[in-house]
Amino acid sequence: MQSKLPNVGTTIFTVMSKMAQDYGAINLSQGFPDFDCPPRLRELVAAHLNDRKNQYPPMAGIPSLRQQIALKVRDYYGYDADPETEVTVTSGATEALFDAVQAVVGAGDEVIVFDPAYDSYEPAILLAGGKTIHVPLSLPDYAMDWDRLEQAINSKTRLIIINSPHNPCGSVLSRDDFDRLAALIRDHDILVLSDEVYEHMVYDGEKHESILAHSELREKSFAVFSFGKTYHATGWKLAYCVAPESLTTEFRKVHQFVTFTTSSFVQYAIADFMAECPEHTLELPAFYQEKRNTFCELITPSRFTFTPSNGTYFQLVDYSEISDRNDIEFANYLTQEKGVAAIPLAPFYAEPPATKIIRFCFCKDDSTLEKAAEILCKL
Ligand code: PMP
Ligand code: GLN
Numbered sequence: 001m002q003s004k005l006p007n008v009g010t011t012i013f014t015v016m017s018k019m020a021q022d023y024g025a026i027n028l029s030q031g032f033p034d035f036d037c038p039p040r041l042r043e044l045v046a047a048h049l050n051d052r053k054n055q056y057p058p059m060a061g062i063p064s065l066r067q068q069i070a071l072k073v074r075d076y077y078g079y080d081a082d083p084e085t086e087v088t089v090t091s092g093a094t095e096a097l098f099d100a101v102q103a104v105v106g107a108g109d110e111v112i113v114f115d116p117a118y119d120s121y122e123p124a125i126l127l128a129g130g131k132t133i134h135v136p137l138s139l140p141d142y143a144m145d146w147d148r149l150e151q152a153i154n155s156k157t158r159l160i161i162i163n164s165p166h167n168p169c170g171s172v173l174s175r176d177d178f179d180r181l182a183a184l185i186r187d188h189d190i191l192v193l194s195d196e197v198y199e200h201m202v203y204d205g206e207k208h209e210s211i212l213a214h215s216e217l218r219e220k221s222f223a224v225f226s227f228g229k230t231y232h233a234t235g236w237k238l239a240y241c242v243a244p245e246s247l248t249t250e251f252r253k254v255h256q257f258v259t260f261t262t263s264s265f266v267q268y269a270i271a272d273f274m275a276e277c278p279e280h281t282l283e284l285p286a287f288y289q290e291k292r293n294t295f296c297e298l299i300t301p302s303r304f305t306f307t308p309s310n311g312t313y314f315q316l317v318d319y320s321e322i323s324d325r326n327d328i329e330f331a332n333y334l335t336q337e338k339g340v341a342a343i344p345l346a347p348f349y350a351e352p353p354a355t356k357i358i359r360f361c362f363c364k365d366d367s368t369l370e371k372a373a374e375i376l377c378k379l
Contacts, residue, residue, distance in 0.1 A: 004126070005123055005126060005127070008123050011120075012119065012347040013029065013030040013031070013119075013343070014030075016029035016331065016335065016341050016342070016343055017341070019332070019335045019341060020341035023335055023336045023339070024339065025334075025335045025339045025340055025341045026340050026341065026368060026375070027341045028340055028341060028342055028360040028361050028364065029331075029335070029341040029342055029359075029361065030343070030361070031167070031234070031312075031313060031314065031363065032235075032361075032363070033232045033234075033363040033364065034363075034364045034365055034368055035232065035364070035365050036232065037231050037233040038231065038232075038273070038280060040273065040276070040277060041269060041270070041273045044268075044269035044270075044272050045265055045266055045269040047269070048264075048266075048272075049265040051265075053264045053265040053268050054264065055264065056261055056264070057261050057262070057264045057267055058261065059252065059255070059256050059261050060088045060089065060255075060261075061087070061088060061089025061240065061261070061262065061267060062089070062264070062267045062268060062271060063083065064268070064271040064272075065089055065267045065268075065270060065271035066083035066084075066087040066088075066089065066240075067083050067271075068270075068271050068274040068275055069083065069089075069240055069242070069274075070082070070083040070087055071274075072274065072281075073087075073212055073242055076199075076208075076210070076281075077210040077212040079212045079213065079218060081212070081242050082245070085245040085248055085249075086242055086243060086244060086245055086248050087240060087241075087242055087248075088241050088243075088248060088251055088252055088255055089238065089239070089240045089261075089262050089267060090238075090239050090240060090262060091237045091238070091239070091259045091263070092226065092228060092237035092238070092239050093195065093197045093226040093228070093239040094120050094239075095237075095255070095259055096239050097120055097121065097161075097195060097224055098120070098254075098258065099241070099251050099255045099258055100193050100222040100224070100241060100243075100247075100251055100254075101121075101124040101125055101128050101159070101193065102124065102128050102254045102258075103247070103250040103254045104158060104159055104247070104250060105125060105129070105130040105158055106129060106130070106158075107130075108129070108130075109128075109129075109130045109156060109157075109158035109159070110130065110131050110133050110154070110156040110157045110158060111125045111130050111131070111132055111133065111157075111158060111159045111161065112133045112149065112152050112153070112157060112159070112160045112161070113125075113132055113133070113134060113135070113161045114134075114135050114137050114144070114161075114162065114163070115134045115135070115136045115348060115349045115350055116137070116142075116168055116169065116345050116349050117134070117161070117163070117348055117349075118163055118167055118195065118348070119347060119348060130158070130159075131156075132350075133152050133157070134349075134350035134351070135148050135149050135152050136148070136351075136353070137166075137171070139353065139355065141171060142169035142170075142171040143171065144173070144180075146180055146184070149184060150184055153185070153188060153190070155188075157188065158189075158190065158191065159190065159191050159192070159193055160181070160185070160190060160191075160192050160193070161192075161193045162181070162192060162193070162195065162211075164177075164194075164195075164196065164208075164209065164311070165198040165199075165201055165202055165208070165310070165311025166311070166312065167198065167312055167314060168314050168316065168343060168345060168348060168359040170310055170311050170312045170314055170316060171310060171311070172202055172206060172208070172310050173209055175209050175214075177209075178209060178211065178217055179214075181217065182214065182216045182217050185220075186216075190220070191220050191221065191222070191247070192211060192217060192221040192222070193221070193224070194210070194211035194217075194221050194222065194223045194224065195224050196210055196211070196223055196224060196225055197224065197225060197226035197228075197229050197239070198229055198311055198312040198313070199225060199230075200229070200230055200281050200284040200288075201229070201284065201312050201313055202310065202311040203285060203288070203292060203309070203310055203311060204289070204310065206310065206311075208311075210223060212242060218244070219244055220244075220247075221243065221244075221247075222241055222242075222243040222251065223241065223242045223243065224239065224241050225240055226238075226239040227239060227270055229313075230281060230284065231270065231280070232363075236263070236266050237263070238262060238263065238266050238267065238270060288313055288363065291362050291363060291364070291366075292308060292309055292313075292362055294362075294369055295315055295360070295362040295369050295373070296308050296315065298369055298370060298373035298377075299317070299376050299377065302373070302376045302377040302379065303321040303322050303379060304317040304318065304322070304376065304379075305318045305320075305321065313361055313362055314359050314360065314361055314362070315359070315360050315362055316345075316357050316358070316359055316360075317357065317358060317360060318355070318356055318357050319356050319357070319358060319379075320356040322379050323356070324356075325356075327344035327345055327346050327355075327356060327357060328346050328347075330344070330356070330358060331343065331344040331358050334358075338375055338379065339375055340372045340376060342358040342359060342360050343358060343359040343360075343361075344359075345357055345358065360372075
């Protein structure tokens with residue numbers, strides 16, 4: 001049988017987490033916290049499960065959760081989304097990204113992604129019959145390369161996928177970036193898919209710029225967010241997409257036949273928690289900034305070099321003073337022989353550059369970060 005995705009293997013996150021487990025390494029690879037979600041949230045999940053919320057919720061998500069999402073979007077990004085027609089709850093951001101791509105990309109359409117690009121984008125594009133156009137972010141800051149983006153746009157361009165805060169680089173887009181993007185696509189029939197799953201992890205007094213705050217761009221955009229990141233519960237796979245009614249209509253046509261709907265009792269619990277504990281999201285940037293600072297301080301004596309991450313819970317480090325290996329070999333060596341797992345960047349590129357950079361995840365208990373740093377400082 002001819003594979004529909006001949007160049008797709010097992011995602012690097014699964015590969016490295018399994019390697020960490022097999023070799024007993026401290027896992028700073030795949031992005032997930034090793035600490036608990038808010039205890040009150042767990043209580044609410046248990047309460048709704050015990051209340052026998054066992055059956056199919058509405059296809060687009062339970063109304064109270066969509067209402068809470070709309071209130072949140074209004075408070076944070078100043079946009080009054082209609083929970084009935086513009087908000088859809090999905091089984092993880094992965095599903096939302098997939099649905100959006102399937103909804104608008106057809107055979108021969110071109111979709112622009114920025115390398116290093118999160119690994120779920122391209123398979124979704126290929127399954128829709130589209131062609132991925134890879135525009136590299138410019139080094140060393142992983143900033144948008146506006147000239148290359150402009151050159152990549154043509155009459156076949158259907159969608160541009162952006163990601164801020166950016167996984168794996170930690171870079172964030174500014175209001176000015178959004179204005180430039182808006183100007184570039186103004187006279188084209190191009191949509192935007194904005195992956196904002198790390199919206200609450202922006203540091204050093206900066207604030208997250210959402211595409212929903214940009215009145216011109218939001219009219220042509222899907223914005224995707226994940227409760228997994230925000231509530232330290234990546235395993236619950238709950239997320240949402242906010243898009244104008246015309247796009248949401250198409251989005252739901254796909255969503256209803258990919259998953260139809262999403263786990264009931266978790267939806268009820270998060271709706272209650274959002275209403276009860278709005279401080280959780282307000283406190284997140286400081287919480288994660290502290291973790292970033294802790295990790296960066298701990299590895300400062302090492303031979304890794306780095307610029308502290310501006311966003312996400314990832315830190316890129318350059319290991320060129322430590323090894324000549326390429327990043328996949330170095331991540332394997334670090335995991336298998338030194339006991340700390342990391343993510344190489346090559347899998348996120350069509351054409352990996354010769355940089356010697358890997359990604360560590362710092363959403364871990366301080367004791368985990370300390371143990372890992374002890375090893376990293378000896379390299
Ligand atoms: N986009 C990016 C950039 C991510 O890092 C992740 C995370 N894992 C996702 C999407 C998928 O999120 P979810 O776990 O909610 O499917
Ligand atoms: N987004 C997470 C990361 O970057 C992993 C998600 C996954 O394992 N699919 O590590």
